[in-house]
Amino acid sequence: MNAETKPSDAGEPTVTHVTFRLRASLAHRSLAIGLVSTLVEHVKSADRDFRNAITTAFGEAFNNVVIHGYRNRTDGMLDVEAELGSDHMTLRLIDDGVQADLSSVTPPDLSTLPEGGLGIFMIHALVDEVVYDSGTRNVLSLTKRT
C-alpha cells in the first residue's frame, strides 16, 4: 500500500492518494472492503451513510471484476487508487480482465423482486459519479461526495 498527501496550496483543500493492489479473488473481498472502510475515516465529513454507500458500491464493483472481468482466470490482479478529500472520495478500480460497460444501466423493476442483475444498479444508486474507461486497462471510477 502506498499513500501520498498533496501539500495544501493556498486555498486548496488537501487531497490524499492511497493505492493498494491485491489478487482479484472473492477470498480477498472482505479485506478489500475493510481497507476502503478504513480509508473513509480520512474523509473528514463522511458519516455512517457515506461509509455504507461507498463500501457497498465498491463491493459490487469488486464482484464484477472477479466474477465477470476475470472469469475463468485465477491470476487476475486489481489495483485500487483512492483519492481522499475532506468532502469526497474517489475509488479507481483498475483491472486487465474482460471489459464491461458499467457506465450506464437500465434500472431493474424492483417490484418483481429480481434475484440478480442488481450490482450495477446499486453502484449507480450509491455513488454520485460512475465513469468507466476500457482502454489498455479497464478503469472504473466511483466518486462519492458528502
Added chain:
Amino acid sequence: MKCNRTDIDTETRLELEGALDALTAPEIRPIFDKVVTDGRKRVTVDIHKVTMIDSSGIGAIVSLFKRIKAEGGQVLVIGARDQPLAVFKLLKLDRVFGL
C-alpha cells in the same frame, strides 16, 4: 458466514452471522434449499449478526422468499441494521420483508 437453523413447531428460524456476499452466499443457498424442500411454511431470517450484505446475499434471501411464498408460506427478515438495512431499503425490500 455461519447459519444456525432452529425448527420450533411450524416455524423455522435461520440466524445468520458474518458477511453474506458473493463468497458466502453459495455456502448458504443449500441450507435455504433444504428449508424449502422440508416444506417449511413460516420462516424467519435473523440477520442482526450480519455485518455486510451484497447483491448475491440479497439474491439468496429473495430466492428463499419467492419459493416459500409460492408454497403458501411466508418469510420474515428481522434484525437488519447498519449496512444490511441500508441495502434492503435501497432495493425497496424493507417493506417486503417487514423490516
